[in-house]
Amino acid sequence: MLATSLAAVLGATNPAPYGSSSVDPAAAMGLIAALMFFYLFIIVLALVVAGIMWAGVFSKAGYAKWKAYVPFYNQWILVKIAGRPESHFWFLFIPYFNIYMQIVILNDIAKAFGKDAAFTMGLVFIPVVFASILSYGDTPYRGPQYVSAAQKQYAQQFAQQYGQAYQGQPQPYPQQPYPGQAYPEPQPYAQQPYPGQAYPGQAYPDQQPGQQDPNAQGQNPYGSGPAQ
Numbered sequence: 001m002l003a004t005s006l007a008a009v010l011g012a013t014n015p016a017p018y019g020s021s022s023v024d025p026a027a028a029m030g031l032i033a034a035l036m037f038f039y040l041f042i043i044v045l046a047l048v049v050a051g052i053m054w055a056g057v058f059s060k061a062g063y064a065k066w067k068a069y070v071p072f073y074n075q076w077i078l079v080k081i082a083g084r085p086e087s088h089f090w091f092l093f094i095p096y097f098n099i100y101m102q103i104v105i106l107n108d109i110a111k112a113f114g115k116d117a118a119f120t121m122g123l124v125f126i127p128v129v130f131a132s133i134l135s136y137g138d139t140p141y142r143g144p145q146y147v148s149a150a151q152k153q154y155a156q157q158f159a160q161q162y163g164q165a166y167q168g169q170p171q172p173y174p175q176q177p178y179p180g181q182a183y184p185e186p187q188p189y190a191q192q193p194y195p196g197q198a199y200p201g202q203a204y205p206d207q208q209p210g211q212q213d214p215n216a217q218g219q220n221p222y223g224s225g226p227a228q
Contacts, residue, residue: 047071053128056135057081057109082108083144109134111145 051069058068061081068074079089082105091101106127107120113134122130133139 049128050074053131053135054078057131057141060135060141061112062141078109079105081112081141081144083112083146084108108144108146112142113139114142115139 047069051074054068054074055065058074058077058081059065063077063081067077075092076086076089079086084105088101088105092098094101103120103124106123107117110116110120110123115134119130
């Protein structure tokens with residue numbers, strides 16, 4: 001229909017004689033403006049739909065929802081949500097390689113929400129449905145899952161180094177008994193009297209041999225008054 005209208009405006013159906021022109025400039029400009037408005041409307045609609053389906057993911061990851069509606073900037077945030085280095089954002093502008101990067105970024109986002117590779121395929125082929133599931137479902141954001149090659153190598157070296165260091169060493173804490181096994185009986189500690197104090201029936205440090213215990217007479221041992 002658009003081709004027929006364009007041909008009619010340009011005079012393709014009724015060709016004009018040689019040396020004359022039957023093209024109406026106003027009609028041609030109007031048609032071009034209508035086509036530009038139509039394509040602009042499609043682009044804006046796609047951006048709005050993409051913002052709606054990713055807004056929940058941004059919110060769960062701690063970013064403002066309005067960032068999901070900003071072109072290019074939303075891709076930058078998705079790279080950070082996936083846990084990849086920010087430099088990987090520029091890979092999205094490399095022809096053909098950007099297709100691969102889009103897939104691996106979506107896979108990292110799926111892993112960040114605890115999803116598997118099958119869910120990644122859903123994000124690739126039906127993003128409207130599966131991105132909305134991440135945004136408005138009950139699945140929480142678990143944090144970035146991407147691990148670089150240097151981080152993997154460091155983790156392996158750390159595990160090997162400290163795994164060998166602790167292997168075969170005794171446990172620093174006493175082993176707890178198994179269910180049904182009795183705990184050892186606690187040993188009582190001998191309590192010592194405070195300086196200048198004696199327990200009933202014991203002699204004071206400054207008491208002479210044969211002297212009677214003042215506690216036995218009902219007197220105050222400190223001599224401040226009669227015992228209550």
